[in-house]
Amino acid sequence: MVKSHVSVEEQAMANSTIGERLAYNDYTTIDWLHDLVKDSYRLRTIHDKKSIRGKAIAAFDSSSGWIAAAVIGALTACVAYIVDICAATVSDWKLGHCTSNPFLTREACCSSQTSISEPPITECELFKPWGSSYVASFSIYVAFALLFGITSASLTMLTKGELPSAGSPDAKDEDGVEKTAPAGKIMYMAAGSGIPEIKTILGGFVIPDFLSLKVLLVKAAGAVFAVSTGMCLGKEGPFVHISTCMGYLVASLFPKYRDNGRKMREMLSAACAAGLSVAFGAPIGGVLFSYEEISTYFPRKVLWRAFLCSAVAAMVLKGLNPTGTGKLVLFETNYGTSYGAVHYLVFVVLGIAGGIFGGVFCKLNFLWGKSFRKYAIIKNYPVFEVFLIVLATALLQYPNPLIREPGDMIIKNLLVDCKTEDSAESWVCQNEARTDGNWEYIGWLAYGTLAKLALTIITFGIKVPSGVIIPALDAGALFGRLLGQWVGGISPGIFAMVGAAAFLAGVSRMTISLCVIMFELTGELEYVIPHMIAILVAKWVADALGKEGVYDLAQNVLGHPFLDLDHSMGYIQLEDVLVEELLPPQHTMEQITIHVPASNKVRRELLEEKLVQLESRGLMDAGLVLVQNGQMLQGYLAEGELEFGLRELGKLYPADAEVRLLGDAEEGEFDLSSFVDRTPMVVCAKAPMEYAVEMFGKLGLRHLMVTEEGTGKLIGVIIKKRLVAYLDALKHRG
Structure with a gap:
């Protein structure tokens, strides 16, 4: 007897016309129809048992999907909490340190000082900058950024793997002789956002080890240092990869999912929702993101489980409270003013600008990946590329006070409403309140917008955990705030908020999910219609420049096979x-x-x-x-x-x-x-x-x-x- 490599259900199918099937090889496609029939054999085996034990097994089998979804959501939130806390702390090390506790962020350090001082001190004395002069602070900032970038890239190198080529079959040379099999390609599993690869997996292909525990740990640690460099990247894409890894690991504990590629992808689709839920505190937006942007197969039961997974992730993250506010809303705003019909034209302009930004970004990033990264020194030494881009980013961003801080802090600063009492200390509000002219401030806004565009183009695709969502939101918020300087009677923060959505729509081509995410991100339900207008216009303009969004083009650059039906x-x-x-x-x-x-x-x-x-x-x-x-x-x-x-x-x-x-x-x-x-x-x-x-x-x-x-x-x-x-x-x- 030779031990079979197949499951009990597969063995039961051996005598049928479907045939016995082994586990899928690397980079092959799963057989959705075969796995559907295979699951039917499993269900018939379970429900044939009429005993109490058999009914208990059937009940557990029916509820296992809900159990797995809840566990995935809770564990994803725990990982996200650790990454959020660590990234905020490590990022502030570029600027200085907290004398009372070096592991506190600058905001937490200053908050602790305020709470123990009577009366409160207006200037934070507990957080000490590294240097007393501009040159010293600048140099230390750059040195720390380079150290964090090299650390993140070095961690990513630990996930190097080789995959078979996905090239066209039946290739021939000039003499008509069939070519030999093309060499496999090198892939760094923890690099990038992971969303193009997840789309490939959910489309039915198999990428070995991409969702392993090792990749999850490296992705989380690498994301902390990558975000801390200040590069134009975010941790939102990596969070989706992390949640999908968690989904794979948890679902693998259940034979129902472990032995069936179709069922496993159902759970992975639900897990994706938790990733964006914890990234933005947007549980509904996370579900819609999984449906609209990532999943190929999304039946109603997957929708329900994604809803549970996302909700549990949001509840656990709220309980852990990484932001210290006790709220899920990351950038809570309350502008207190409404928009008029005349402002619809401004929202359309923001949509046009977002579409142009997104179309130009997608084309130039695709060309950058096809040209610059083909040079031998860059292709063979990816850590060197990270070093160069971190250096360029630090040199371009540090002089500009608007874009010196991490991406999420940039958005928070730009969405501020200067009419509120607690906005007096905001650098943005201080400059907008100047009566002697604010052309220097306007220059910083324009400079920040162009710098974000250029740096995001060359950054997306480097060999560190990175996403494109936060940089796109940053650029849109900068441009929206800039445009808002010439629109009276309404807070410029409103245009920063709508501009952020428009620019991300142009880059990713997200629509419904993005509109919901922006509502959950800011808590501004009143501005749903402006968001809808800007997002739709941005998508139309970007589609006119190029049909494919950034994740579709990334799949082309990476060479992953994917059947995009639309x-x-x-x-x-x-x-x-x-x-x-x-x-x-x-x-x-x-x-x-x-x-x-x-x-x-x-x-x-x-x-x-x-x-x-x-x-x-x-x-x-x-x-x-x-x-x-x-x-x-x-x-x-x-x-x-x-x-x-x-x-x-x-x-x-x-x-x-x-x-x-x-x-x-x-x-x-x-x-x-x-x-x-x-x-x-x-x-x-x-x-x-x-x-x-x-x-x-x-x-x-x-x-x-x-x-x-x-x-x-x-x-x-x-x-x-x-x-x-x-x-x-x-x-x-x-």
Whole structure:
């Protein structure tokens, strides 16, 4: 007996037409339909038991998704609390230290001084700057920023991994000879926001070790130091990655999710909501963000569990109180004034500016990733790139008092309402109250907007944990506050708030979720309509400059396979093509076709030869098609199952044994028929290409058989990666 690598449910499926299936390989696609049927076998097994124990097991199984969602939310909030506290403290070390407790933030240090002094002291004496002169403070600021940047990048290097190439199959050189499998690509699992990779995973692909405990820990620690550098990045994207890692680790404790790729992705979609919930204190916005921006498959039950996961995360974070305010709202505002019809024009202008900013940012960041990061010294030494960008950021940002502090503090300062009593000490309000002219202040606002645009372009994509949400909000708030200087009768902070939303909409193309996030972020329900106007205009303008948002372009730069159904259908509808356009070349079909004789058995040597050919192509999603009686389709045998059958089960059989692929096996036969999918999905070669795109996108197929019109004979096989490569070529051609 050879121990099987499959679950009990898979073994139960061995005698069905679905076929037994092994765990998914690296960078392969999951089979959504197969996993759906697999879960049905599991449910029937559980609910067949009529005893009290069986009913208890069924009840626990039904509630396990809710339990997992609640645990994920609570643990995500705990990690977010630690990261928030550490990032705030470490970031302030660039400016000075608290003499009473070096682990206190500047704000907490000054608050403790005020509480023990009678009467309160207006100037914070407990927080001491490192240098007494501007040059000394500047130098120490830069030195600490470089130290934090190198630390974050060095931690990120610990998550280096190699993935198989996702290149197009059936590639040939100039002489028509098939190329060998392309070399795998290097990937740093903890780098960037993680959202492009999560979208790839939720779209049905497998990225090994991306959601491991090691990556979670490195991501959290790296985010602390990355944010503390002052670079144009945020921890909101990394929080989504951290919550998804937590979702994977918790869900893996339940066999229901661990052994089923489809079910696991349901829980990962719910976990994503917790990430944004703790990042912004926006539980509803987090749910909508997961639905609108990240998830491919989001049925109603996932919505409910995402709602619970996000709510629990918000409740636990509120209880832990990392901000010290006892509130979830990060940037609470109360402007006390309303807007008039004339201000709608200003909101439209902010939307246009946000769309232009987002479109320009996406194009330039894409070109930067394709050009600058291709240089050998940058590609081979990513820590050096981080060093250069931290240095450039510190030199450009420190002279400007508006952008010297961390990104979330920049937004908080720019959203201030100068009509309130507690705003007297605000540097922004002091400059706006000047009667001798504030052109220097206006210059700082303009300088800050341009600096944020330039620095965010070169920063997004470096090898540290980083997100793009906070920098986009910063740039929008700077521009909105700048525009507000010429609009009378209303607080400039309102335009900073709406401008922040417009700029982020232009970068990410978020709409409904962003509007809700801004409401939860500021507590200003009255300004929902201005946000809606600016966000819609920003999206329209940005889409006119380029259809893809920053996360879609990041997937292209990183080379992750992803079937974007919305964008893909737009390209296909402009082309008059049929499914036969995707048929593999004749030599490829010869390599992957097995003509099964009437005995339903083939020589082992033939299968060994076919397996070597499949492996040489570097496509672990590939497989063999089984035909009989003149190319009539009989089944599909994936590479992973073929390899396991020959290399593991085959140890018990001689090298010249015949292998059964179809029919009922007899005692002692080398039988691989249980691995054969006898019911693969089929489409006619003359069907419109839209059929294939919809079938892959909506059904989550790994492969699609193509038959000849009229005869029903098999003439081709399409795997998901081949369709993705074809769509990418269409997109770049367009």
